[in-house]
Amino acid sequence: MAETPTTPAEAQAQRASVQRRLLSLENELTRLRRELFVLGGEHRLPGLFLTVEVAGTQVLLPSDAVQEVVRLVELQHLPGAPVHVLGAFVYRGVSAIAVDLARMMGVEREPSLDAHLVVCSGIRTVALLVDHVQDIVESPLLVDRVEENEERSPWDKTGLMAGLCRTADGGLRPLLRTTVILAAPEET
Numbered sequence: 550m551a552e553t554p555t556t557p558a559e560a561q562a563q564r565a566s567v568q569r570r571l572l573s574l575e576n577e578l579t580r581l582r583r584e585l586f587v588l589g590g591e592h593r594l595p596g597l598f599l600t601v602e603v604a605g606t607q608v609l610l611p612s613d614a615v616q617e618v619v620r621l622v623e624l625q626h627l628p629g630a631p632v633h634v635l636g637a638f639v640y641r642g643v644s645a646i647a648v649d650l651a652r653m654m655g656v657e658r659e660p661s662l663d664a665h666l667v668v669c670s671g672i673r674t675v676a677l678l679v680d681h682v683q684d685i686v687e688s689p690l691l692v693d694r695v696e697e698n699e700e701r702s703p704w705d706k707t708g709l710m711a712g713l714c715r716t717a718d719g720g721l722r723p724l725l726r727t728t729v730i731l732a733a734p735e736e737t
Contacts, residue, residue, distance in 0.1 A: 667679055675730070
């Protein structure tokens with residue numbers, strides 16, 4: 550177990566170190582999934598995944614990263630923050646950062662009044678702005694390639710996608726890399 554940091558600078562350095570290690574583990578997991586595809590057979594992801602709609606695309610988030618889904622609230626602007634950081638708000642007595650997934654994807658749009666914030670657990674409290682929360686999917690099938698007649702995901706080139714999953718309804722949905730998303734506000 551890591552020692553408790555004594556100064557804010559030590560705490561920030563420790564957070565950055567943990568985020569780098571998480572990203573490294575996620576990259577290794579992605580590499581191992583690709584290796585499984587080469588060996589053939591189906592690969593189902595264990596667990597539950599929250600399906601959300603962002604900029605017209607349904608995407609999956611691992612449910613173990615999700616604390617709660619709340620309605621969009623008024624956000625306090627953060628001067629100098631990246632364009633995808635919408636602002637801050639108080640969530641259950643803790644300061645939280647709101648990140649717009651659509652803007653991370655390069656889509657500019659004003660969120661509707663029906664938008665939601667998906668509050669994610671981690672070293673810091675980060676809420677992801679989504680247009681709609683759809684449903685929960687259990688053990689989606691991770692696919693290694695898209696058929697010729699299927700459209701590629703707009704998330705492909707963002708660095709936010711861990712893979713594509715086929716759900717029970719036959720839909721193809723990007724699986725988001727939560728460690729990249731949760732680390733994004735640190736890059737101010």
